Amino acid sequence: MTDRTAPNPLEQPLAHSDEGPWLRTLTDRLVATPQAFLRPEVVTEAVLRDALELVTDAPLEADALSAVRRLGGAALPERLAAQVAAHLVTEPSLRPVLGARAPVDTAAGIEHFTALVGVVPLRQWFGDDPDRHEEVVRALLRCMAIRPRGETHAQSEDRWQSVSTGLRSDALRLAALEQQRAAELAKALADKRAQEAAAQYTHV
Template sequence: MNTASGRHPVEGPAVPDLVRRLAATPVDLLDPRVHAPAALADLVELADGQPPRWNARVISQVDVLCGPQAPPVARVAALVAAWLVTAPVVRDSVVVRAALPGRLGDDPVVTAVEAMLTGPAMARRPHDWVQDPDGREEVARAFLVVLGLRGEGETAAESADRWLAVSTAERARLAGEIAVELRRAEELAARLAEQRAREAAARYTNH
């Protein structure tokens, strides 16, 4: 998939709209005891006005994402993601539909949920997607990132900079890179100190 670091990402939904949708997530969707596949089907029905007509492949996809064998955290994440992507501002977006990967017969909501559950949003707990203000913005932007979109009204640079500022995954990656550089610097300093010690010892023995 594309990311927000692309040169010309397409403008998608406004981040504040996505954040408000996450803040309004029904509390029942945060309960891992909820039958997630049925709740996901209900969200699709509410969005479309009719029961979903899932083929065998989509049913299997839903079962893997949030069926009884999926971890509780994945089931909650799937329902919160489904709540987000069934928002009218998302569901009615031509650019979102165009950005979603998938094959003929795939359900766009399920496809979007799968993209979120395999993307950088999972760096945070799903409860933080709803209950933490920073978490809401991070997940809203993570949704745009996995689709290669930028927030409405933002330039590509603004969108990318804001993503770097809120992304747990990006902060972890940068911290890892810094740690690697510090280790390399320490190793180099140790080698240089050892070399200077050998040179000093050689000068001493040659006198």
């Protein structure tokens, strides 16, 4: 069973990944998401339950139903993200991979995936930027420990580093922090040298 308390896969390297469908297959499906999946009044729980039962071809057990209920009670942006995920996971070429897993693992992956709306607003998921389409799809696959067809695990990891808005923002913040620390250190050293020079001058 997936540990839902573990760090989000969007924020850390994956230990392994299974090969899934072609990336283009899922980006095309994302862009073509029916409006019915994006309506706030949609009952998220029902959409997710139907999607998971379709993927696994079996009724959901208690742990998967608990995850579905949590998602159904989430804030609206996370609910809409979960509904988009429900549309994506039912892609026929993805279903064989997910169908071999426990439904709770797929539900847990969707829970992790919904965190993406905190970094990439939902309105950007369907815009004209192909990098954002790729980011959304890679994020979902990553939360399922799946890589696009034709990519090695290492290639998939590298590409995620390139397109992840969150990781790039973190890198920029770290760089800015290091720059600030270097400037503070340089100022402290300059102040110390000035004090030492002043002390030598007064004792001449």
